[in-house]
Amino acid sequence: MGTEITLDVGSVSLTYSKNFCGIDHGSLFQEQDRKRVRGKQIDYDYFEETGKSPVAMEMALSRPLKDVVPRLQLLGFSLERVKREYERTAEAWREERRSLADDEQEPLPDLMSFDEFRQFVTRHPLRSLDETFVSGTGKANEASVRGRFNNEGITARLPRYSPFDFQAYSERTYFGELVNIMHPYSVMRLLAECKANEDDEVIWHYGPLVDAGWANESDFVPNARRTETFLVATEGSSDAHILKHAFGLLRPEIADFFRFIDVSESHPFPGTGNLLKFAEGLAKIDVHNQVVFLFDNDAEGFDAHRRLSNRLLPVNMRAIMLPELDRFRAFRARGPEGVSETDINRRAAAIECYLDLDAGGFPPAQVLWTNYKREVKAYQGSLEHKESYIKEFLRQTPDTLSAGSYDASKINTALDALVSECSSIAAATRNPTA
Structure with a gap:
């Protein structure tokens, strides 16, 4: 199966890699952010039965979203920059849909403006979203995963939306799929606009990857490059x-x-x-x-x-x-x-x-x-x-x-x-x- 490493905000994954470090996110953190974090990939029953310590697998770089924002600004991710990126993303999606359109296809949806997209992101604090794992397939299960986002009249106005590309397993992860359409730092900057998200942790959980031998702890260096x-x-x-x-x-x-x-x-x-x-x-x-x-x-x-x-x-x-x-x-x-x-x-x-x-x-x-x-x-x-x-x-x-x-x-x-x-x-x- 391999070992995953993600950059998460409030249990929503913004980047994903398997069996290698992937994108270097060290610039988001400082050395004091190196700490233990409980992880979904860790078999805690095993550690309890064997009496071994899970410390090595729990190691991560973790910092509250509100404390990451000043660093995002100095990395170039201002709201104005995010707005320009969103508008380019929306236009690229329109062009792609036009190139695939035929005479009988329905008109392209009216995509959200940046202000509308920003309101959509901030109207749903991450902690308010259900993170209950929904297993199985079928329309009923998919509807359960979508939760409050079942209205395609709204979701179809999001760039890159597709009713067929379905990877989510909970309402919260589905929301992540809907909004994670730009550079992950741009998405993070928008999530920070919701005050209720400020204390959510930004987590780069590297412990499982190091423990599995795919990387060394020295590969995860904090501070600005x-x-x-x-x-x-x-x-x-x-x-x-x-x-x-x-x-x-x-x-x-x-x-x-x-x-x-x-x-x-x-x-x-x-x-x-x-x-x-x-x-x-x-x-x-x-x-x-x-x-x-x-x-x-x-x-x-x-x-x-x-x-x-x-x-x-x-x-x-x-x-x-x-x-x-x-x-x-x-x-x-x-x-x-x-x-x-x-x-x-x-x-x-x-x-x-x-x-x-x-x-x-x-x-x-x-x-x-x-x-x-x-x-x-x-x-x-x-x-x-x-x-x-x-x-x-x-x-x-x-x-x-x-x-x-x-x-x-x-x-x-x-x-x-x-x-x-x-x-x-x-x-x-x-x-x-x-």
Whole structure:
């Protein structure tokens, strides 16, 4: 009979292989997702009778669907991408049906729009579907398996629907057959749109395959693959340290997708001007890595970002600036005429300004105006005592954040902007026609 391996969501199989690993799904998981899972292929009576342990066969990579979604986004599976894929799938199905049609055949059904399909998927939470195994053949058994999906007036409007291709054994598995018509990650992304599915486990159960000798546990490696990661190039070494620590604290579920230039000794391209030259150089030599050039939200960063944005960067590269914030529109600043509150967006908001400037018991935060940038007709400013704010942030732990003693809202906003841009790159590079 062989040994099966599947990628399941709530007992619905999205991929299937027998006697070999099949599709590599490691990028959906992290090492902490390696755990024991009860499996349908495991004869628990045998283990109970012999006193042996089923641990090896129970090993799997398993993670709640809601925690897989951020990783799907960084793999390029946004809802917009899913919509385009569905529309291509529907059109391909129409073309196939037209090519097989004859003069006496009934008109083609009006296929669901993407919005209708999305509503169909989310209207039926997986846990609400009957998973009772129905054995035997015949119309009565097939009707029992179809359950609430017996109305062909609805199911016939689904791309790839066929009343004759029948593999399901329960209402839940039949629903899986109806909706599993695209890339499995696209289907998973749609299933996640149903809030009731969020806590369902995404399971890649490899234990039986390893136990049967068809694979080794070392074949099932979690974390983003190198080609799926993003190199974040920053203006200085402190930016890299801050962002790396921020991902570890605030976004550990996707931290493995982000790499930073090695600044353990010194930054190889320090300063705004050098980062701009580095970006221009990488673009010219057609580097295939996914790269984001991150500039500060100050006068120099704004100027460099504007200049780089005027160049046509490859699809795998983006230039972004730290986001402008309303909280920076009335910020203490010191210049020749004394201290006043002013807007420091595009003028003095380097990454240190996105830290908690009230933590650590330091004096009130303020920037110091330095030089005038003629290119953008604005003064450049710098946060005073910025090293102190950096050290305070690098001391933070998950415990201090959960205790509410540190305000990470601003740096969280910066991470939001970076993750959004990287998701956009992924959708463009790994799915160029999607």
